Amino acid sequence: MQWISSFVIASLTAGFILTGCDSKPPATGPTPPPTPPQPAEDPLATRLGFFASMSGAQASFGNDAINGARLALDQINAAGGVLGHPVKLIVKDTQSRIDETSIAVNQLITEDKVAALIGEIATDRSLVAAPIAQAKGVPMITPGSTNEKVTATGDYIFRVCFTDAFQAAVMAKFARSLDAVKAAILFDPSNPYSSGLAESFKKDFLAGRGTIVAEEFYRAGDKDFATQLNSIKARMPEIVFLPSYYGESALIIRQARQAGLDVPFLGTDGWDSPEFLKVGGEAVNNCYFSCHFAAESESPEVRDFVEAYTAKHGTPPPPLAALAYDAVSLAVDGLKRSGTTEGAPFRDALAATKDFPGVTGKISLDQDRNPTKPGIVIRVEDGKFTYLETVEAPQRVEMVPPAAQAAPAPQVEATVQPAN
Ligand code: PHE
Numbered sequence: 001m002q003w004i005s006s007f008v009i010a011s012l013t014a015g016f017i018l019t020g021c022d023s024k025p026p027a028t029g030p031t032p033p034p035t036p037p038q039p040a041e042d043p044l045a046t047r048l049g050f051f052a053s054m055s056g057a058q059a060s061f062g063n064d065a066i067n068g069a070r071l072a073l074d075q076i077n078a079a080g081g082v083l084g085h086p087v088k089l090i091v092k093d094t095q096s097r098i099d100e101t102s103i104a105v106n107q108l109i110t111e112d113k114v115a116a117l118i119g120e121i122a123t124d125r126s127l128v129a130a131p132i133a134q135a136k137g138v139p140m141i142t143p144g145s146t147n148e149k150v151t152a153t154g155d156y157i158f159r160v161c162f163t164d165a166f167q168a169a170v171m172a173k174f175a176r177s178l179d180a181v182k183a184a185i186l187f188d189p190s191n192p193y194s195s196g197l198a199e200s201f202k203k204d205f206l207a208g209r210g211t212i213v214a215e216e217f218y219r220a221g222d223k224d225f226a227t228q229l230n231s232i233k234a235r236m237p238e239i240v241f242l243p244s245y246y247g248e249s250a251l252i253i254r255q256a257r258q259a260g261l262d263v264p265f266l267g268t269d270g271w272d273s274p275e276f277l278k279v280g281g282e283a284v285n286n287c288y289f290s291c292h293f294a295a296e297s298e299s300p301e302v303r304d305f306v307e308a309y310t311a312k313h314g315t316p317p318p319p320l321a322a323l324a325y326d327a328v329s330l331a332v333d334g335l336k337r338s339g340t341t342e343g344a345p346f347r348d349a350l351a352a353t354k355d356f357p358g359v360t361g362k363i364s365l366d367q368d369r370n371p372t373k374p375g376i377v378i379r380v381e382d383g384k385f386t387y388l389e390t391v392e393a394p395q396r397v398e399m400v401p402p403a404a405q406a407a408p409a410p411q412v413e414a415t416v417q418p419a420n
Pocket of ligand 1: 122
């Protein structure tokens, strides 16, 4: 039966696109018929505020996320909405900027009177939004901010993604599975996502009796990484850990190959964008990163979601679409369970989330409002992201048995202070 529904949705979408493209009146010829009146808006619609980077340095994150959020909304409203009314999404573009994020969040709360906030994606912007949401008593669910400090802001702040401690452990363990005992780390100390991951990876890799042979630094917006890459190359690591967003990561790996540093780079969820492949080209082949979702999964929830998303957007859903779909769905589930949009009981219902069937996995929130979910390792190969393996949480980096040890003891061989 699935092909029938996908055919119907595909036809409806195609019809919509055709009429949608033709909305400008032709220069000559008959006057087009007036646009039909829109159905009156329900003044009691439940408002959810969505804020993410739809332009600027991480535009890819917000654009992926909004597509997933809108699909969830369509399905929720087709099934009758929540609390007897439709759900409305009020969308703000943070432009990948911290100042715009606090403006957006304040507006959503004060002017738009949203019941919940869905956003941001990047950790540093969620760290600005969370204290505002907490102070105003409006639940915030971040689809993708993985840094521990985001939900630690307070009891109104939730996430549907795994945390950085987990993805760092996944990648440290993965490094060991490549037989790497000597790693370099290149990160941005001014970005809490990048620095938190670098710290966690270092701890886990050392615990697995690996050695960190170099630590180097860059800053967001840098374009030339030759100095850092040459110094890493001189230390002969077997892998380089690069916890960074897609823009810088792709540039860095390209320049690494030009500098003759040919070892695999290992990254985290922030690599996830078609831009990474576009900018990185051949240079990013044979690199690996942790991520939240693989459209290849066989579970029925995922299959239905992938089918509906593909029918609507023409491509399979990227991880951030899946995470935002889950964040919106969880917000509405919380409203259903609390029976009210009032902050405190709604917050309590969200905090009690157990076995919520998300498309990114089952979501049960712990006392710190974080889910325990599996992670996925992606290999970059032939200019594509390829699913490699699913890693269950929690994750520890095992000590390597003495016979297999190449490094005598855990140690940091080189520590370079960040340049100002
Ligand atoms: N985890 C990233 C952060 O906290 C954001 C991100 C999530 C990016 C998912 C891509 C995919 O900043």
